Amino acid sequence: MSFADIYARVVAWVGAGAILARSFNEPKRSPLYGSTPDIPAARPQAIPTLKMPTARGWSGDHKPTAAAGLTVNAYARGLKHPRWMHVLPNGDVLVAEALSTPGGAIKTPFDYAIFTTMRRAAAVGQSPNRITLLRDADGDGVAEEQHTLLEGLNQPFGMQLIGNTLYVGNTDGVYAYPFTVGDTRITATGKKLMATKPGGHWTRSLLASKDQTKLYVGVGSQSNIGDSGMAVEEGRACIFELDLTTGKSRIFAGGLRNPVGLAFEPTxxxxxxxxxERDGIGDETPPDYLTSVKDGGFYGWPYSYWGKIVDDRVPQDPAKVATAIAPDFALGGHTASLGLCWLPEGTLPGFGDGMAIGQHGSWNRSTLSGYKLAFVSFANGKPTGTPRDILTGFLSPDEKESYGRPVGVVIARDGAVLMADDVGDVIWRVTGA
Structure with a gap:
């Protein structure tokens, strides 16, 4: 064992002791949900919390637990870190397979401890950098065909088909490829339409406007709270609007630390x-969130959270904080809510109108949170109530291992709900029982 490995283990032991101390010193809190969460005061951590289950995967017929009245089956297996999906008009399902890659200098023992923990949890490694096309030709709810549609990409994530063009969000920008529905391979070189800064929070989700003339592009921050200054954060922590007619882009909304899933509320x-949201000030401080996004809106990061609650660790900009908009709905602290899909009433029996949310799960709090496919009801165009579970059972009983981790969510052409599981390397399919 190398000195670096020994040092990392010491750091992990110190961190475990800090977690134990926090469990005695901090009250146990239920996850913060809803439109008016009672957010605990910030408690900056000298030793960052680091707790993450080891990736195990699924064995045999083992699968997630579906809510009462629902059933789940594996739509596709044998993928490599599937993160995001897009359903084509003929029912084919595109899957972006990509992975965080080791990047940046490891400068401290904590950097090394975080890296080794993430590697153990299958959260970093060699990225497959491809898009796979899945086809269920016989309609039995299992994709018997898998085709490599595109490869050699740069951490692909978001995908949108408009006409005969497939748009792909790589970590370094938005690319366009000629594509005909029914094809199983793209050999043409993509045209880069818009550049984004790579790395950091690397995912680039895409959503077409209703008239299909624009793309909305989610770009996360480079760091936790502008750790290397705000210059490197320019063009980050925001949602862009890309005009496909003119090729011009603008920041649609900012101050969003890591906006991933994008969806329209239809009414x-x-x-x-x-x-x-940001790390290092408590298990439930601040909560991740679901929110409507206003054109020109600013949502606080890094200066404040949940509107105008100031983060004292950050050099302040009072004028920016004064404009900060509070989110609509808290989803619990550090749940790593990534996937987002509107489910109309009737999509799943017993569930009304609302959003399905893939909660990837925490790595940075003393008790685990997330690790589920959740549902948030909507009324009058706004989220309401308490989230309900659609799929659970992604953790071992002792929570030391993860069988899978939820990410992207889509509705298949047959009305089933599909969810990408990047640790289990599976696409799960949820329907009525």
């Missing part, structure tokens, strides 16, 4: 996103 037409 109001408002754009919604789920955002991963």
């Amino acid at each position: 109001t037409g408002e754009l919604f996103t789920v955002v991963n």
